Every structure is written in structure tokens, then in C-alpha cells.
Amino acid sequence: MKMKNLFFTLIFSIFGLTTLCAQTVNGTPIADIDVEYVQIVGTSKLLSNKVTINIDFGQENKIFSAKDTQIKDANGKLTVFNSMIDALNFMSKCGYEFVNAYVLTAGSQNVYHYMMKKRKE
Numbered sequence: 492m493k494m495k496n497l498f499f500t501l502i503f504s505i506f507g508l509t510t511l512c513a514q515t516v517n518g519t520p521i522a523d524i525d526v527e528y529v530q531i532v533g534t535s536k537l538l539s540n541k542v543t544i545n546i547d548f549g550q551e552n553k554i555f556s557a558k559d560t561q562i563k564d565a566n567g568k569l570t571v572f573n574s575m576i577d578a579l580n581f582m583s584k585c586g587y588e589f590v591n592a593y594v595l596t597a598g599s600q601n602v603y604h605y606m607m608k609k610r611k612e
Contacts (some may be wrong), residue, residue, distance in 0.1 A: 521582075524548050529546055529547065529582070531579070531607060534601075534602050540574070543561065546562060547560060575603045582607050587608065587610065590608050591606040592604065
């Protein structure tokens with residue numbers, strides 16, 4: 492009975508990770524981004540503790556369309572992160588590792604930049 496439970500736990504874990512990394516940026520599934528480096532850019536949401544995350548992997552974007560660089564789920568809904576660490580953990584689960592971070596201040600708003608590198612398999 493324990494072996495059966497372990498098997499189902501393993502299957503659901505793999506399915507959950509696959510579903511997690513099936514989210515897209517600019518129409519490209521995160522798991523299919525074929526670059527070595529990506530940058531997470533996070534800005535605080537107005538009157539909220541949540542952050543808006545944009546992913547830059549060198550993709551071409553439409554002019555005036557910041558939503559193209561945001562992470563979307565399978566239904567096209569924008570993914571909301573609780574913090575930059577939440578986004579960092581998300582990208583780590585999708586096969587990226589942290590390289591460097593810095594913060595720029597624009598007006599009274601902090602803009603966080605996290606450089607990530609794809610892990611070697």
C-alpha cells in the first residue's frame with residue numbers, strides 16, 4: 492500500500508511541476524524558452540503587497556504592451572506573485588538559478604531586477 496501511495500505522489504508531483512512551468516511569457520511556454528539567461532523585473536502593485544513580474548529573455552515585444560512580458564497561465568490569465576522571492580522560487584522550479592539582483596528606484600517606486608541562468612542538466 493505504501494508503494495502505491497508513493498507512486499501516486501510522484502506522478503502528481505511531476506504533473507504539478509509540468510503544469511507550473513507550462514505557463515507562458517509572450518506566448519512561449521517557460522519550459523520552452525531556449526536561452527541561457529532571463530531577467531525577472533518586478534514592480535510593486537499600487538496599494539498592495541503583491542508584485543507585477545515581467546520576464547525578459549530577449550524576446551521581441553509589441554510597442555506599449557508590457558503584458559506581453561508577464562507570466563500567464565494556460566487560460567491566458569496573468570500570474571500574480573506575492574513577492575520577488577515568490578517569483579524567484581517559481582523560476583527555480585522551472586529550471587533557473589539565481590545569478591544577481593539589483594534595485595532601481597523610479598520616482599517613489601522600487602523596480603527589482605533578478606538575473607537568472609538556466610541550470611545545466
